[in-house]
Structure formats: structure tokens, C-alpha cells
Amino acid sequence: MAKEELPGVLILDIGGTHGVLENLAVLLRKHxxxxxxxxxxENKEEISKKIQSVFVFEYRPTIDRELLESLPNLKVIANSGVGVDHLDxxxxxxxxxxxxxTPHAVADPTADMGMALMLASARxxxxxxxxxxxxDTKHxxxxxxxxxxTRATLGIIGMGSIGYKVxxxxxxxxxxxxxxxxNRRRKEEEEAVGAHYCEKMEDLLQQSDFVMLVVxxxxxxxKLIGKKELGLMKPTATLINISRGAVIDQDALVEALQNKVIRAAALDVTYPEPLPRDxxxxxxxxxxxxxxIGTATIQAMHMMAEEAIANMLAVLNGHPIPSEVFPK
Structure with a gap:
């Protein structure tokens, strides 16, 4: 099929600071x-009707009303990654x-990252x-x-697919x-990993040596975790965040770490990203x-692109959509 006959997909760019990685562009070009x-x-009038999909990579391009109004034949926005808080x-x-x-591609590498942060902080x-x-080191x-x-208590807040893999x-x-x-997991799922359900988050915070956020x-x-929640944690506890930066009140976290309210924190996410240098x-x-960098592996990037491609093709061909996200 000639390039012009393929359905058009809008991306921010290829390569550079924020563009789609070159090897992922190769995958996308097949379809x-x-x-x-x-x-x-540069050529809105001619190109706008050709675009049926938008591939959002690392939160870009920005999807706003103006863009949507300019794409009359748009059918699907495929987000690379599981979080869609940047999309209205x-x-x-x-x-x-x-x-x-792309929930299936992100679960294993993000769970690996959670364990890596826990181990790195602990040791x-x-x-x-x-x-x-x-x-300067002499000895x-x-x-x-x-x-x-080993044998410490881990409290997982958010027991979806990533939390369960943790x-x-x-x-x-x-x-x-x-x-x-x-929602509480099924009894068989709890037993398979030896997990105990805490109906109240406060109970989990008070008992855990490590608290991992996966929501x-x-x-x-x-700001699910603020001054009150940090105060409930053990002074020997560590807070780990592999979800989104804004789940934590960062001002309260600074205060808690400075005053040794908790032992340590390990964050793969902040707000904004990156933080101001001061x-x-x-x-x-x-x-x-x-x-x-929770999903920043060669394998995960490839799998996310493939999952996004499968989603876009399903929408365009009128087939069941593997990973549709619905507004609440």
C-alpha cells in the first residue's frame, strides 16, 4: 500500500528531545x-482530513480543543503508557x-522499577x-x-496490575x-502472593516499613499522601512513588524528610518533571x-508501540478495542 493510502497518524516529531524514537517510528510506518x-x-487545510489517529508519546502532542476541532476525521487517540491524566x-x-x-506493556518494567527503588533506598x-x-575517600x-x-513489611497503595506484580x-x-x-482482590489472588487487605489506608501506613504508591x-x-499521612508512617519507613508526582504533597514530603518524620523517600515521578534545579x-x-523511567526499557517501548498500534488499527477497522479508556 502506498504511503498516501495508509491512514494518517499525527505525532509530535521523530527523534529530538520530545519526538517518537526512531525505531518506534519504523514500527508505526508499517501501518x-x-x-x-x-x-x-504548515499545511493544515490539505493534511487535516488525512489524520485519523494521534499517537501520544511522552505526553505529546498536547491534545486540546483547538487540535480536535481541526481534525474532522480523527477517530482515536492512542496513548503510549497507562496513565491518561494528561488527557481530558x-x-x-x-x-x-x-x-x-497500553496497560499490558507497562506492568512488568514499572514493578521492576518499584523494587529497584526500594532496594536502592534501603541499602x-x-x-x-x-x-x-x-x-576524597580514604576508607x-x-x-x-x-x-x-527481606522480611520487612511492604504496604502497596493501589493493587492493580502493577501493584500486584510488585x-x-x-x-x-x-x-x-x-x-x-x-476494590479488594479475590481471596485466591491474595493468597497467591500472601497479601493482606487493609480497608483503611491509615492501618497500612502505620504498619509498613516501605510504602509504595501505585495509583x-x-x-x-x-495529594493522597500529605502531612497527616506521612505523620502516620514509622520514623524508620521509606516512601516509594512509581505512579504520578502529584499523588504526594511535595512540600509536606520535604518537611517530613528534613525533620526525620520518615527515614527516606525514593521517587521515579515528581511535579513538575524535572524539578526546578533549586x-x-x-x-x-x-x-x-x-x-x-519506570517504563524506559527497550522491550517496554517496543511493546507499548505495538500495543498502541493494535489499538489504533482496531478502532479504524471497527474491531473490538484491546485497551480502551472511558471517561468517568
Missing amino acids: FHLITMKEFL LKMISSFGVKVTN RLVEGCQIAISP FAVDWLGVEV AQRARAFNMRILYHNR NLTPETH HPLLKLNNIIITPH
């Missing part, structure tokens, strides 16, 4: 005619446009690396200690696993911050 935002803006689902739906995401790996390579201190993950991994460390979720960002979960979180030594 779609790729149109960059630059090409679209009700507004998009009002244009008769479907939204899809102070970042500090340890800095000591080991510092030109290793014998009183430089971390804490153990529990599967934590079980191998003989951890006591507590979880809080809107979607919604109005209900915005942000107080960046000045603390009891925190690890990584650049939102």
Missing part, C-alpha cells in the same frame, strides 16, 4: 502515514473520539556509589548502614505484604529521584 506536528501546522477524556469523547492506552546504593568513587566507614528489605516480586523477599485498594492520578488521589527535594541526602 500508518506519519505526519509530524510541524508538517500539519470527557472533552475528547464529546468529539466522538476513542482513547486507548543506600546512590550514596554508596558516591562514596566508592569519590577521590569505608564501618557504621555506614542501611536497612533490610507483590509477586516482594514475596520472593519473604516480605509481609499489606495493600489498600478501592492512577485522579482528583481523589491528588527545589528543596534536590538538596536532601535521604531521597533518591529518578527521571520517570
Whole structure:
């Protein structure tokens, strides 16, 4: 099929700071005619009717009313990744446009990242690396200690597919696993990973050595963890966030870390991203911050693109949609 006959998909760009990765563009080109935002803006009148899909990669391009009004034949917005808090689902739906995401591709790498952050924080790996390579190091201190993950209590807030995979991994460390979720898991699922349900999040916070946040960002979960919740945690506890930055009140977290209300934090997400270079979180030594890399693996990127392609093709061909996201 000639390029012009393939359905048009709008992307921000290919390569560069924010564009779709080159190898993912190769996958997309097998099924779609790729149109960059630059090409679209330079020739809106001719190109707008060719665009039937938008592929959102790393939150871009921005989907606003103006863009939707300029794409009369748009049928689907395919988000690469599971979180869709950057998309106004009700507004998009009002244009008769479907939204899809890629939940299957992200679960394993994000769960791996949660475990990596927990282990790195517990054993102070970042500090340890800095000591080991510092030109000023003459000897290793014998009183430089971390804490153990094995047999510790892990509290998982959000027991969807990612949270459950975290529990599967934590079980191998003989951890006591507590979880809080809107809906309780089936008894067989709980027993399979040895997880105990906490109806009240407060009970989980009070008992856990490590608290891991694995929730979607919604109005209900915005600043879910604030001063009150941090105060309920053990002073020896660590807070880990692999969901979205705004799930935590960052001002309250700064205060809690400075005053040793909790032992440490490990964050793969913040708000904004990246943080301003003078942000107080960046000045603390009891925190690890990584650049939102929960799904940043070669395999996950490839799987997300394939999942997004399958979603777009399903919509365009009138087939059942593997991963549709509905407005609430």
C-alpha cells in the first residue's frame, strides 16, 4: 500500500528531545502515514482530513480543543503508557473520539522499577556509589548502614496490575505484604502472593516499613499522601512513588524528610518533571529521584508501540478495542 493510502497518524516529531524514537517510528510506518506536528501546522487545510489517529508519546502532542476541532476525521487517540491524566477524556469523547492506552506493556518494567527503588533506598546504593568513587575517600566507614528489605513489611497503595506484580516480586523477599485498594482482590489472588487487605489506608501506613504508591492520578488521589499521612508512617519507613508526582504533597514530603518524620523517600515521578534545579527535594541526602523511567526499557517501548498500534488499527477497522479508556 502506498504511503498516501495508509491512514494518517499525527505525532509530535521523530527523534529530538520530545519526538517518537526512531525505531518506534519504523514500527508505526508499517501501518500508518506519519505526519509530524510541524508538517500539519504548515499545511493544515490539505493534511487535516488525512489524520485519523494521534499517537501520544511522552505526553505529546498536547491534545486540546483547538487540535480536535481541526481534525474532522480523527477517530482515536492512542496513548503510549497507562496513565491518561494528561488527557481530558470527557472533552475528547464529546468529539466522538476513542482513547486507548497500553496497560499490558507497562506492568512488568514499572514493578521492576518499584523494587529497584526500594532496594536502592534501603541499602543506600546512590550514596554508596558516591562514596566508592569519590577521590576524597580514604576508607569505608564501618557504621555506614542501611536497612533490610527481606522480611520487612511492604504496604502497596493501589493493587492493580502493577501493584500486584510488585507483590509477586516482594514475596520472593519473604516480605509481609499489606495493600489498600478501592476494590479488594479475590481471596485466591491474595493468597497467591500472601497479601493482606487493609480497608483503611491509615492501618497500612502505620504498619509498613516501605510504602509504595501505585495509583492512577485522579482528583481523589491528588495529594493522597500529605502531612497527616506521612505523620502516620514509622520514623524508620521509606516512601516509594512509581505512579504520578502529584499523588504526594511535595512540600509536606520535604518537611517530613528534613525533620526525620520518615527515614527516606525514593521517587521515579515528581511535579513538575524535572524539578526546578533549586527545589528543596534536590538538596536532601535521604531521597533518591529518578527521571520517570519506570517504563524506559527497550522491550517496554517496543511493546507499548505495538500495543498502541493494535489499538489504533482496531478502532479504524471497527474491531473490538484491546485497551480502551472511558471517561468517568
